[in-house]
Amino acid sequence: MEGLLLWRYITTIALILCLGIFAFPARPKDSAKPGPEVFSAKHETSSKLTLVEQDVKLTDELCRSQCSLDYAKMLAQIDSGMPAQAVLSDMQKHHEKMHLLIWTKRGEPLEKGVTSGDVAAGSYKKEASKYLAEAKKQVDQGKHYQSPKFGAGKDVYFVQGTPAVTGKDGLVGLIHQDVLYQVTDHQMKNLRLEPYPNENRWKIESVHTDTLQDKVVDHPEDNQGTSHYHQNEVVVRFKTDPNAAQLKQIQAEIKATSLQKLGYTYVFRTSSMEAKALMAYFKKWDVVYAEPHYLYLTNDERARNHEEKSGAAAADETEGEISSNFTPNDNLYSRYQWNLPLIETVQGWQLNRGASDVIVGVVDTGVDLQHPDLQGQLLPGYNVVSGNSDPQDDVGHGTHVAGVIAALVNNNRGVAGMTWYNKVLPVKVLDETGAGSTYSVAQGIIWATDHGAKVINLSLGNYADSGFLHDAIKYAFDKDVALIAASGNDNTERPGYPAAYSEVFAVAATDSENMKATFSNYGDYIDVAAPGVSIASTYPNNQYAALSGTSMASPHVTALAALVRSTNPNLKNTEVYELIRKSARDIGDEGKDNYFGYGVIDVVKAIQLAEESVGNTQSAPAETPTSEEESSTTTNASDRVSAPLPSWPQTLARQLYLITRRHLD
Known part of the structure; x- marks a missing residue:
């Protein structure tokens, strides 16, 4: 079979x-x-x-x-x-x-x-x-x-x-060539050609996103407007944190088999009640929300030879220039990487090739930590799924995304990434089936934020507007993180999340002719478009693969955001967003449209604008709340910059406490 x-x-x-x-x-x-x-x-x-x-x-x-x-x-x-x-x-x-x-x-x-x-x-x-x-x-x-x-x-x-x-x-x-089977299997899921998800690991229900009415998913097109969630779990945020006695009462009444907590947000699991019944039960407890525990799925003349240097030495080398006719010597670049010339990447490198202190979080299936084309480019990450520090990729999706961003350039091997020096922080939130829960995705975003990510790529999504996930997004956004997300692969105008959140920069996909990719979602929330069809990049076990999807378009924009922040570190996340919009090449109807947003990204123009803005921005002192009450005050992220953050996981509960308090007050 x-x-x-x-x-x-x-x-x-x-x-x-x-x-x-x-x-x-x-x-x-x-x-x-x-x-x-x-x-x-x-x-x-x-x-x-x-x-x-x-x-x-x-x-x-x-x-x-x-x-x-x-x-x-x-x-x-x-x-x-x-x-x-x-x-x-x-x-x-x-x-x-x-x-x-x-x-x-x-x-x-x-x-x-x-x-x-x-x-x-x-x-x-x-x-x-x-x-x-x-x-x-x-x-x-x-x-x-x-x-x-x-x-x-x-x-x-x-x-x-x-x-x-x-x-x-x-x-x-x-x-x-088992990689051919892996790519086939992966793309059938990534492009939603298989009803999602079909693995027995997840006991899930499929519902219409707006009504939460049951929905049978038998065909690929059925995924449009469909959300998937755990059958016997519910996510709850109380207006007032339950005391020990109340929590014990709840667990007894619903016959809870497990309980997870982040700040004021709880995930209850039971074998005796289904999600809808659980949501109905919690109405009597005066909650901010009780929502299903949603699932998310993947949505892809002076050159230096990195292979001859240590990873640290190669990554820190920023001096020198490259000529206007420079072509990377990566073996697969000239023949297969149509995407980088299309968005003027090489011309952009003449201005800036990145900085090692502008960290890029890849919240995904993990990354192949041993891939030779990523050596020296990866920071120690975290595996939310297993709860350890080994975010090894067992799917391939995250490795492909990381390669688009940061595969070693000009090292006589494989492919070239868009940045030369930006480090990737791998965070595994999706398991071996390519699926992950709201809880794990939220944890991954917070962990990446707390560990220095200035830009986070989210090549995953669902059509459900989850308050739980949105809290984590707001937390990262308020810490001045630029959040880039794939719009989805169902060719639908229905907003997908997290891409459609106002704090997130949404990316649609184009092909080599600057046409809309047939699978790409669209809508008024799209910010820009980027190449997303048959993108060549790194793949587990020292391999390379071509994948298609808005998942592959998103890391192009993530890499550009990293280059922009490397050029002008004082730019706030909202300014990074606006600069990328302003520099995009309009390829659809004049002005912003639903298919390409402001247009396809232009690396050299974006970096030029970032250079021009250097004298117009300056760092603001990090805010230090004097009390929990001051911390709970809503602050626009454009007025804030990132500050040193406490270590994981000891302060995670407090950080979630602060972001949830904003919504309680």
């Missing part, structure tokens, strides 16, 4: 076309002025399926290109005198996809070569052996060889052969 996942959907496209029921694009009924075509549900679904196929194809190319470079590197090491066995073993140690490697001399039988790994490829051993023999033949003739991919599901492979420069030997191997 797993093996047929991608092809099932490709077949669906063909069936739709053959039956002649391919729907024509339809504009939203409430659109007051002309704009990009907003596709009907059937057209949207087929377009998304085509995009998944495109992303998988591009990921295949990225894998093959990087493997060719890895083979050339191994051969160069062997030719320099390093033992072949040690070279092959080291490569396999760091690259799990290298299933089998054979160093072979010309004219010598393949089985006589130096081997690392096993030819076994499940039920595909026969095909593997055939292609290995062909690869050996081509290498002996001095030719490079790559077989077609073969296998299905998680067991997809291809064979590669690369001759040495001397022509006397070569390298033949079997490469495991």
